[in-house]
Amino acid sequence: MAKRWAWRVTLALGGLLGSYVGMSCLLFVLGAHRASLSQQSEHWQVFSLPESSQRLLIVAPHPDDEVLGCGGLIATAVRQGAQVRVVFLTNGDGYPAAATLLCRSTPTAHDFLALGKLRMQEARQAARALGLSLSDLLFLGYPDRQLWQMAIAGKKPLRAPATQCDHVPYTEALRPGAPYCAPSLVEDLRRVISDFQPTHLFVTHPLDDHPDHMVASLYVREALAQATERGELLIAPQLFYYLIHRGDWPLPQGYSPERSLVPPRGMTAERWLCLPLDAELRERKRRALRAHESQYALMARFLNSFLRTNELFLPEGEWVRNPVDDNPMLRLRPGGDLRQVRAEPDSGGIRLQIETRRPLTAPLRLQITLILVEQSGEWRTRTWLYTPARSQAFEGVVEAQHDRLRFWLPVPEMRHVRRAYLLVQSHLYQVELDRSGILPIRPALSGEQAGVAVDAPSRATAQQSAPLGTR
Known part of the structure; x- marks a missing residue:
């Protein structure tokens, strides 16, 4: 009898604890949604439209990030006559769900490489929708989901778990055969920056939840520092951050084309710049995003969350x-x-x-x-x-x-x-x-x-x- 009552008390306490945790999470989510819905894009300063004399370099960790964070900006720059170049750090070849959907079975290294080639093609189709030419795209071909591990490995080449490669395997990449190591990626970025001489440079935010996105800012800053040391920059580019992954942001999730894109909870005090998008720009972004079919098949709700009336950019500063x-x-x-x-x-x-x-x-x-x-x-x-x-x-x-x-x-x-x-x-x-x-x-x-x-x-x-x- 005593053991039975002890077991009942344990179950009751476990249920109370679970209810407390569940209720805390529910209240948190409701509060975050309420705070997000109460904000409007006019709370932030307007991002100046690109000029024809400007050169914009977009650094995207994966194909589709360039559209999610900067699709409207790219289309605006093209319309204004500015030059745009997009450089992809990886081909997105390490996503198991997308590879499984592609091969309809347990993916092998060959299947992951096929996914990388497919995502390159999707990026080209998206670029056309935004008004870019194929010469405006550069693929570096480094390992998807391994950029942070590559940074802490230093000069030691890393073998990607998905593709089983330790070097860039794509013949259409900027430097086929380049070793999977941090100095190699920085060298490629430095060359891209020195050749293009951007006036504005956009990269994912250091506080992005995705490790590849987080570490992209390190590679960009190191490449800029090395180019500056070598005297290769005619002008120091302005650096801006864009955000893709942060909790369940953007809120509300799903297709809400008449809503504003607002910063996530706790980041609203930053000096965000808001780029308004008219109907033509929003349609170009929508078509570009749909070009990434391998991603749309898996997370359409998340991707559609970025089809809003504006985009947000944060100028790089001393305080983060x-x-x-x-x-x-x-x-x-x-x-x-x-x-x-x-x-x-x-x-x-x-x-x-x-x-x-x-x-x-x-x-x-x-x-x-x-x-x-x-x-x-x-x-x-x-x-x-x-x-x-x-x-x-x-x-x-x-x-x-x-x-x-x-x-x-x-x-x-x-x-x-x-x-x-x-x-x-x-x-x-x-x-x-x-x-x-x-x-x-x-x-x-x-x-x-x-x-x-x-x-x-x-x-x-x-x-x-x-x-x-x-x-």
Whole structure:
């Protein structure tokens, strides 16, 4: 009898806990939808129309991203007489569902390669719908869903799980046979930028949920830095971010052509620029999006969510703000909600300050990843894991004060580094809860190394935005 009652009490408590979690998630989603529906595109400054003298370079991690984020912009630029070039980092050849739909069975490496070729053809058809010619498209052919792994692998070629290739396999790519490694991708991007000499450059936002989209900004910034060092740029292009994946954004999901596209929850305080789209531009974007048939067959509802009356772009700036309390998991585990990340280099390491919405407690943990680009061109990666219950085992110095953590990370290589990129992630067991986005850090070189006087080290900061109404 006692065991039976104990079992009933356990089931009751489990049901109450499940109800609490479910209700919290439901209230969160309803609040996010209500906030999204109450916003209008006129809240943001209008994006200036491209001029005929301008040159726009669109960097798309996959075929279809160029239409989702910049389709209306591309069509507008073509109509205004501006020059446009689109460069695809991958061919989208690592999507298992699309490959399965293509071959109607368990996909092999050959099937994934066939998918990559199909998506190249779809991108060409979409380009025609937007008014571009085939010469305006460049395919780099790097591995889909592996761009972040490639960044942390450095110069070591990576073998793509889907295609089983460790080099660019497409004869129509910019550089067939190029190894699957980060310096190779940056070299290709640098050449594209130097050849085209863009006045405006568009790439996916560093806070995009998709890892390929997140790391695309790192590759672009490194390519720009290398082109600048070589004196290859006649003018420094203006850098803009566009967003594709962020939770269940855009809201409401589905085809709502008369609605405005508004930023996701927690990102409305940024200086977004709004590009209005008239009926002709919206129709061109719709036809271009339908050209990506392999994606439409799987996620039409999501793709249709970008067919709105405007597009949004965020100018690159010194401060990158992340959302706070922007998904149900962070509401349940606020200690994993990153509020602010500051990194300041010195000659022997990095001083790092991380603030969370609540104190970080077990079983939460932090993962800190540092990518170093050395003077020699070598890429190196350093990783630190911080668990509150095992702070004594942390490699470095850590000081915890309520919701603020201060680290000193020993990085002797900093004195031989040109640039560094930092990513902070919070985890609950093996599940990622939040991330800072990739923060560029320009190490302070000595005056003898740099050839100039150095007054103070540079800093990289990611600050989480406060909830609306409290800023």
